[in-house]
Amino acid sequence: MKRLFKGIVWGLIVVLGLSFNAWAFGRKTIVKVGINAPITGDIPKVGEGTKYAARMWLEDINKAGGIEVGGKKYPVELVIEDNESKAESAVKANTKMITEDEVIVIVGPQSSKQAVPAGDVANNYETPMITPWSTNPDSTKDRPFVFRGCFLDPFQGPVLANFITEEFGFTKAAVLYDVASDYPKGLAEFFKIAWEKIHGSGSVVAYESFTTKDADFSSQLSKIRSSGAQVLFTPQYYNEVALIVQQAHELGWTGPIVGSDSWGSAETVTLCGKDCYGLFFSSHYAAAGAKGATKEFIDRYKKTYGYTPDDVAALTWDSLRLVQQAIENSGKVTGNIKKDRMAVRDALAQIKNFNGITGDMTFTEEGDPIKCAVIVKISDTGEYEFYKSVCP
């Protein structure tokens, strides 16, 4: 017993002496920003883009010597948490960042299945949160502390319907979507409503669906082909887009195929190849032919990480810049985390005409931005070219 006691006492003395900053008591005021990203799981590419954009932002802040609030500079720390692309992990990550790391504001999670439950946590703890990529209205609905960095599907659907009508003058459209996935299903419905509003009911001549991870679409595509549709709208993710487009061309489909912002990943063209050249989709920004700050961001990202950033990275970048502006505008960092979070939330809600790389933004009452959509054309060299901008 004595030996044990002695051992423990000596051990403690050593540990105390060695413990980092045991000699510098006191905790500094650090502005902490949480990132909730799907680094592992189904969509690691999205998590990677989020992480890289956040690192670039932190680099900028550190270069400037911290974030300036009320004439004083505070150091900034990023808390990056992996949500494994699962709902409960996103909730855990948010709870941890809010209660343990005491972040002032959270950026993320990206997909709606995580942003909806995680937004609930952030709102309950009165912590401002911006989800850069979630398009589900529920993420921000009735949640004064939750904001969003992108436009919503009820806006994107009509934008595409109008664009196709004006550009091609078609009257009959077909839709092919994944019935088991939240985003494609919602967008397909909004597109159908918008299209039928312009061309009358029955003008969506084929409304075909499949289930996540299906790889053979020939039966749906043959139906679409025989229905007499002039254009095919498919709001799918990059891996399915490649399959759908290739199979449609094999079956003899010659009309245009139009997509939504989920096409915006760099992988789409890599997987799809020549089949996708010349097609259109709506997006948050276009990488090829970008100007000003957008080009600067793209070039820097490409130089550091070796590939063109997709829309997630750009939206995360904008969200972080919004956060930065809100913190700067909040007037003062008191060190009282509750007060600071409240001040940041108020500052965030008041931001007007924020000049982002994905367009100008002003938040509505619900915390959704009013911003323009971009129609992108995939060029003959496989680049995403700016074609047209559509504003609300």
Added chain:
Amino acid sequence: MEEQNEKDQRPKKGFKAWLQKLFAGIPLIGWLFSVFGAVLIEYFLGDLISYYLGLPKIPVLFGFLTVLKKPLLIPGIIGYLILVYGLPILLIAKSLRKPANKLAAFLDKGPVSIGAIIHLGFFYGAMHFWTDLSDYRLLVLKLTMIAIMLTLSINVINGYMGEFSCSHPGFMALGAYGASTITLLLFANDKLFGDALLPVALGFYFFPLALIGGGLIAALGALVIAIPSFRTRGDYLAIISLAFLFIVKSLIENLEFIGGPRGMSSQPNYANLPMVFTVMVLCIWIINNFVRSTMGKALNAVRDNELAAEVMTVNTRKTKIIAFMFAAFWAGVAGGLFAHVLRYVNPGSFGIQRLAEILAMVYFGGLNSVTGSIVGAVSISILSEALRPLEIYKWIIIPLLLILVMLFRPTGLIAFTEFNPKELMKPKKKRIEEQ
């Protein structure tokens, strides 16, 4: 017991024996006392101690998360763990050995249930103060308890009955959606079902009924697959149950009135710690009694040799169906709690990934063992939470651990044991004197 005595009689040497001597003679209630004491020390002094050790905050989850992100804080964390957990637990356990043994002896005379309730009371008290310090701990603990329920219930099928069932996430989904529908329809104003049909204030008291409702729906689902599939065994049942999992998932995805792929959100906040804890204790208690009953023995007989069991007058068909439904019921209850802890469910949460998690827990902990299930569920849940800062490497470490366990203990860490609360709560001193 025989084996135990033999071990004790051997001459003791070295650190291991010394440790054994140190820990011998302290009954369970003594350990619970000391854990409670340590938690109280953390509750009142934790902030101060962590401040003087140069830590940014009280380390949650024993400092794993902090250490993995900032290795420089390791000495501070170790110091904190020794000061707050190690030393107080040892000292209190040692100094209260005598009164604790007396209390244990006193409780031993009474019925098991009273003793168990007193033990659980101390345990709950410790957890209450432990989670009071951090809501993150609370959430992790609640989800761990739900994992225990899931693991235990799948152990009834995969361990005690010896079949390989893959439909557990499906049962969980049925329970989660069933319970959520009941609470949202009756006690909450939401967009899916409109205004509450009953007074909102009553909701919390009816929540257990909603959970049971969810469990019953899951049990009904189990009956649906049990009837056709128990004509087959082994691989075929695995395939049929896997199909069931997909059917449930697609069904929910296509049912628009319960939210479809978008899921159901804003469940009322009923699943607090006492509620989850009570349900989990009930689950352990009932399942433990079930597997130790004649029914449980019959299940084991069916597993070992169905034909022989049939000859020995076991109604194998009935036994299997009851066990299957029983396990599904508890999976459904766990699902209902899960939905109310997260306050959001979507069909995507109940896929193959969830199945892999549950199976990992049950095979890691050990088949045919209540203790094993608890150990497996707790260690996998806490481990996967603690290692999250490692990101992708976490998915190398945990499977590696599983492989190692399968290599060295093919049936899991603690397999084929009986969980006997009376034995567990016995005073320890007496036994040593007897020898």
